[in-house]
Structure formats: C-alpha cells, structure tokens
Amino acid sequence: MNAKTLEELAAYVGGSVRGDAAVPIHSVSTLESAKEGEITFLANRKYKKLCLTTKASAIIAAEELESPASLLITEDPYYAFAQIMDLFYGKPDLPESCISPKSAIAQSAQIGENTCIGDFVSVEENTRIGRGSRIYPGVSVGKNVQIGENCVLFPNVVVYENCRIGNRVRIHANTTVGQDGFGYATHRGIHHKIVHIGRVIIEDDAELGAGCAIERGALDDTVIGKGCKIGDHVVIGHGTRIGPHCLLVPQVGIAGSVVMGHHCVAGGQVGIAGHLKIGSGVMIGAQSGVGDDIPDGTKIFGSPAFEALRAKRAYSLIKSLPDMWKSLRKMEKKLAETADAEEHGTARR
Amino acid sequence: MNAKTLEELAAYVGGSVRGDAAVPIHSVSTLESAKEGEITFLANRKYKKLCLTTKASAIIAAEELESPASLLITEDPYYAFAQIMDLFYGKPDLPESCISPKSAIAQSAQIGENTCIGDFVSVEENTRIGRGSRIYPGVSVGKNVQIGENCVLFPNVVVYENCRIGNRVRIHANTTVGQDGFGYATHRGIHHKIVHIGRVIIEDDAELGAGCAIERGALDDTVIGKGCKIGDHVVIGHGTRIGPHCLLVPQVGIAGSVVMGHHCVAGGQVGIAGHLKIGSGVMIGAQSGVGDDIPDGTKIFGSPAFEALRAKRAYSLIKSLPDMWKSLRKMEKKLAETADAEEHGTARR
C-alpha cells in the first residue's frame, strides 16, 4: 500500500485538514486499534472520548474535536471513510485478465475484454459476460445469461439460464440466482410442478451476500432493483420486485409476487408474505412478520408487524402479562366478593 | 415452440372448449400481460374482471365467463395450466445424453443410459445414477450413493456418501444432502462429535429448493417422503422423517428426530423443535414455533404455536396490550379508591 498524505486524502474526499496536512497515512483502523500512520473515523458521538487517547495519525470527523490526532473534517465521515477504504484496499484480487484453461466456456458464449474467468467455471451457450468482470472458481452460469461490465461473481455462485445481471453487480459465494420458485398446482393430493419461465433481473450496482437464493418468476420476472444491498442467506420468492436502493439484512425471506418500493430496509430474519405491496422508505424491524400491505414511509415491527413505536411498547408488555393476569384475577375476585356481599347484605360497612 | 390449437390443449388436459377451438396457442402468460396466441388461466375469482379486457387468445377456467378470449373449461384450471406450461416449456436444458470429459467419475460408478453429467461434476466410487438423469456442473456426489432415474441435480449440489435418492427427484443449486447432524456429547465442557452413520433417503418425485441442508441421521435415516416439495433454504435435522406430499415453504427449519405425517404444510420460516410428532394434514402458519406434538388435521399458528383461529385472535391482541395495561391500571386505581372510601366512610353516597 502506498502512503498518502492527509492532505491528499482530504482532497480525495472533499474535506479539509486540521493539524498536520503532511502526515503520511498508509492504512485504516478503528479508534481503539489504530496505530501511527493510520486513519480512523468518528461517526457516532458515543465514541468521542476515544478520540482523546487514540494512537491514530488522523481522524475523519464531522466537526472539530479534541485529539492528539490530526483531523479530516467532512460532512459525512463514514462515507469519507468508505471512500478511503476503497482507495487503499478496493482492488480485486483476481488478475486483470485471464481465462483459465481449466474453465469450460461454450463456443457461443461471449466474454468481454479484461474479464477474468477462474478455474472450473462453467459458462453455457449464448451467454454474454461484459468487460472487466471477474468470475471466481466454481461459478456456473447457464444458457442465455447476460452479465454486465465490472461484475464480480465469487466462488460457486450459480446463475440459471436466461437471467439478466447489470453492471457492477457483486454476488458472493454459494448464492443461487434463478432457481424455480416454490409453485405447485395441487390436484387430488399430488403437487404438480409449475414450470418457471420468468427470469431474474438484477439491476446495476446491486450486491448480494453469500448463500442467497433468488427464485426466477413463473411467468413474470423477479427483479432486484438498482443499488440494492442484500445480506447473506436472503431468499426472494418468484415474481417479487424489489425497488432500487433497498437494504435487506441477512436471513430475510420475501415470498413471491411482492412489490417493494425504493429505499426500504428489512432487518435480520424478517419475513414478508406473498402478494403484498410494500411502499417506499419502509423500515421493518428485525424478526418482524409482515402480513399486510405497508404504506410509504412507515416503520413497522413485530410478528405480526404493525407501526413500530406502538409495536415496541406492545411487544415489551408481553413481559408484564403474568402481572396483568394476576391483577385481573384479583380484581375479578374482589368484584365478585363485593357483589356477593351486596347480595347477602354482609358488606363490611 | 410449436403452436398447438386450443382443441389440442383441451384434449391434453381433458377439458372442453368454448369459442374458437382452432385458435393457435404458442405460449402462456398472465391475464394482464397475455398477448394474442397466448393462453392464461383464472384460478381465483378475485381476478374475474381481468377476463373482460385480457388480450389472451384463451383462458383456462372452471366455468363459463364473459371474455373476448376463447375458453378452455376444466375442473381445476391451475392444474391444467401447470400441465400446459409443462407441455410447452418442461424440457430440460441439458442435452439428452453426454458425459463431460471435464467431469471426474470413479471407475466403479455406474451411469445409466441417456444420463448427462456436466463439467466439473465429481462422482465417487460405487455410486449409481439412473437413466435419463441430468447432473449439472459442479455437483459432487459421494461414495455409495444411489440416484434414481430422470432426476435433475442443479449446479453445485452436494450429496454425501451412502445417501439414496429416488426417481424424478429435482434438487436445486447449492443444496447439501447428507452432512452430519448437529449431534455432540458434551463431556466436561468439551463437545465431542457423534459420528453419523445414518443416511438421507429422498423418495420419488420430491423437489428441493436452492441452498437446502438435509442432515444425515446419527443412527437412523433421515427421510423426505414421496412427492414432498421443499422450498429454498429449508434445514432438516438428523433422523427426521417427513411423510409423503408435504409442502415445506422456504426457510423452514425442522430439528432432529421429528416424525411428520403426510400432506402437511409448513409456512415460511417455521421452526419445529426436535423429537416431536406432527400428524398428517397439519397446517403451520408462517414464522410459527412448534414445541409440542400436533394431532392430525390441525391448523396452528404463532410462536409459541397453538390452534390457528384462536392464535390469530390472540396474537392480534398484542397490539392492544398498551390499552389493556392502561385499562387495568385505571380499574385498579378506581377499586383502590372505592375500598379506601369505604374504609374511611367517605364514599360519595
């Protein structure tokens, strides 16, 4: 890694320097672990006091603060940190261009310039992979697939036939794109398979974690919108359309034919039932179970899920159910005694 | 795709035609997207009015209805649609027969006629794969495995040694069959592995989604019954026996030594604890947590799960807990005031 001066980094992210602009920075770290020559960041005020003792040479921060380190002041420190991480470490670890002789590429497949195909990769007939893409070992790409430019498919990813993958898409290891959806016509106790002819379309700049499973549509396509970031082990049902820039945290499951807007966030292990309409900007708390349409901009929580503030209060009261139960029984008894006393004229008074 | 006349399709599914029996049909679609030359279906009356405006040339329906399209009348339209999808599109996309020179097949393995083995497939000693099966690239099949006829194993499926797979079984990409179960003997704080010598047996006509994990038994076999359809990311524990024709929706987890009857349905993300007996025809709502034996024909819901109708009412009342809490506190206060008043003879009256 070549070192950069703090001034160079400030220029790169569009920020300004307080302190030693010439200090050389060669790496990144946390406030707690940073050593000389490293830059770190303060995005959460909770950690402000760590700035007093950090050994880092520089801190990216939104405002001036007390620290032995020099400062790189910028509006959005975490974003600046992401940019600097990318500057230092964002290079792919595959060579610039190579087609492994141990791969199996169909004659009719088209591989773009500067694209790297690893060992034991199989690419079927009529498939196109754009320039600058990196296909790691063991990936299997079916027939008639289109993969755009500068994509990365990590080892053992599987893409079924006819799927469409945009530009700069990253798909982590062991993820499956385009398997048949869970669709059967049950006739006299036998479940008959619905053949699936829809595709999966993954738009530009999306990233999928490891071990995901994205079902192809039965008739319509399944769509993962532009810029979506999807965690490990997320399952998306057939014909579901996820709008742009959504964040789906690991282990989320979305059933089929759901339409989700843009900029939604679903927390870990969330489940969404089929055929629902989820608006834009919807935030869904971890482990929630969603069974109804959700309007734009709503925050929801719980299983079953409803408006988050009320839901947090309501679910936290489950803890008090034994007390409520006791209290109810006590009052019932009291009321019964009173009634009884009144009936028989034996009230205390 | 060769076109068929509506009359030919009606004969194929055992239905009758209203309208133009000679209209050529070359594809399938939804009521909304269908174009001339396409057939669609009406299985849910909710969408009946779309029949008035559909551009489809034919609709499969259970009864006569108003539409510009011709009708294919049959008792179970969704099943007929499944049959026609299969007729048009049900062909495998691997060639009829080929053994890739880039596969690795042990000398003692037996591969049936018309079976296709893709690139980078590894088949270990003494394994048999029946005729007409299609093994996609990157699949790994261990020693002494038996796979029946007309099976499809999609890319990167792994089958561990000794497992048994019936006929016409389909297993989607990145699914694992036969890994050791989660079994350890904890002795003085150290977890000692239980060696697993049971097998996984997958019976005829079962289908497994992508990224599933089916544990082999420790001593007894794990069994997936005939005709079961299992969604993506389902995990089945060691020694569990799933009866025939069950539907397990994506992300279901069933612990070890469970015995499940036939024709059960488990919704998305359901969890079932170990050693339980689940009857036949049991329906388990999404995200339920099952901790008790369940008798035949029961519908259950919730975590913890109980009878579904009561459970839906009960879980929906969590929303009202803050109101119940307030109401309780109010009554307690009132009763306390009354008691106090009576005590001191200061009751209003």
Added chain:
Amino acid sequence: MNAKTLEELAAYVGGSVRGDAAVPIHSVSTLESAKEGEITFLANRKYKKLCLTTKASAIIAAEELESPASLLITEDPYYAFAQIMDLFYGKPDLPESCISPKSAIAQSAQIGENTCIGDFVSVEENTRIGRGSRIYPGVSVGKNVQIGENCVLFPNVVVYENCRIGNRVRIHANTTVGQDGFGYATHRGIHHKIVHIGRVIIEDDAELGAGCAIERGALDDTVIGKGCKIGDHVVIGHGTRIGPHCLLVPQVGIAGSVVMGHHCVAGGQVGIAGHLKIGSGVMIGAQSGVGDDIPDGTKIFGSPAFEALRAKRAYSLIKSLPDMWKSLRKMEKKLAETADAEEHGTARR
C-alpha cells in the same frame, strides 16, 4: 468393521462390564433397532423400559439395570457412545493422501504431508494447508489463507482470502467463510460499499454445518472460538467474536460486532442484534430475538427475549389474551354500571 469384545470397549472408554465381557460387538444402534452384536446406550431414563426388550448385545449405562443385554457401566454413557461410534466409524472416506490432477493449486501454495486435495479444488497463491487435511471436491480457497492440520473441508466450501483456520476444524458443504460483511455508508440515498479488510479466524476443533455464512470483519477480525459447534445455515456478522465451546444451532443469525463468551448455547433460528455483549454460559431458547446485553449464566427466551422462566410463563399467556380482553371489558362495564348506579342512587340495595 472388525468386532471388539465388550471388555475391549469398556477398557477403551474407561468403564466396567456387567454380564458377558467376551460378547463380540461389531456395530452400534438404538435401543429399539439394535440386533445381536450391536451395542446401544441409555442416556435418558425415559427409555429405561426399552432395556427390558432390546435385542442389543450390550447397553452403555450409568448404573446397573434390568436387561437381557450385557452392560457397560460408565459415568457418562452418551460420551462413551460417542467414543465407540468414533472407534467403529470415525475414519474419513477420502484416501490417506492424494492430490487430484484435476485440482488447481497455485505454485506458491503449500500443501502438507498426507493431505488430500479432491477434484476441482482451487487453491490460490500463498495459501498453506496443513498435514493430514482433507479437501473435498469443488472447494475454493482464496489467497493467503492458512488452514491447519487434520482439517476437513467438505465439497464446495468457499474460503475467501486471508482467512485463518486452526487444526482439526470441520466445515460442511456449501459453507462460505470470509465474504464481505453487510456494511455500507449511505450517502444521499446511495449505499456505498465498505471494503472489508478484516479476516475470519476459526480456532481449533470448531465444526461448521452446511450452508453457513461467516462474514469477514471490516477492520477487526471475525472469530469463531476453539471447540465451537455451529449448525447448518448459521450466519455470523462482521467483526463478531464467538468465545470457545459455544453451540449455535441451525439457522441462528448473529449480527456484526457482537462479543459472545464461552459455553453459550443459541437455539434454532435465534437472532442476535449487532454490537451486543453476550456473557458466558448464556442459554438462548429457539427463535428468540436478543436486543440487549446478556450477563453471564443467564437463560433467556422469546422475541423480544428476557429471563427464560418468566418468559415461558409470559409468552404462554398470549394464548389467554382473548379471555383477558373479555374479562377486562366485562369488569369495565360492571364498574361503569356501579358508578352509574351510585351516581343516580339506583343501586340495587
């Protein structure tokens, strides 16, 4: 399998014999299925009466009991059973040593003695794999990885660059180790990737199930402690540190930057939010959702999770919510009537 006498087995596990010490044992089974020549065990008194009718030649038990079978008496029968299973069946099914000519091993990679590399395994530059390890077909190991001695990586496991795996670690099929964590800096509606430079460190004697996904850290390492046993489909977030000897049951999800102590147990489908501190010896019931730090030795349950005994009582009361609701409404009505009656001087008495 060569038979052993019961006496030999007793000596092997440090127990003593009641009955025929010379009886030959060639296999293991359950109390119900065992046949002559087989040994079984009684670890749960619930099954004691099966000992009266078992066809096994020997039973491992903690104390004398009535049975036609001979007995192997030892303090911890299940542990003894695990040892005997291992004695009979614990051998790996790969040959002692081989490097498949169909693998792809970088020139700078170092492979230890007696290590077996299967077909279509890819090992990148500067990676070291210790002696006696078994790497099954289709495994992909990135650059600069270190894997210790006597490890087993089952088919299609993926290990990303720079990760560290200790000795005697077992990783089941289709598991991913070291993919990027779910970390993005959202700036003006666009999610910018945080480049991940931390590693995954898996310590000695850990076992990971099939289809797991262990994220590398962004800056700090993700750590799976010594002797941890992790079920299928477990997802561990970036920078999380799991202490030694924890048991994580299938489908558990742990978000990033969690610190968990030693000897914890998390039941199936448990979710743990990010940045939490989970003490040692913590037991978390199945499907729980953990949103707070948990002190040492605590048992918790529920979503949201709290102390297990109270939680079991509280969650079981959800069933009674409809009754509580009715009871509340009834009392409110009664109190309102009483108040009304008193107001108007029309009380019964």
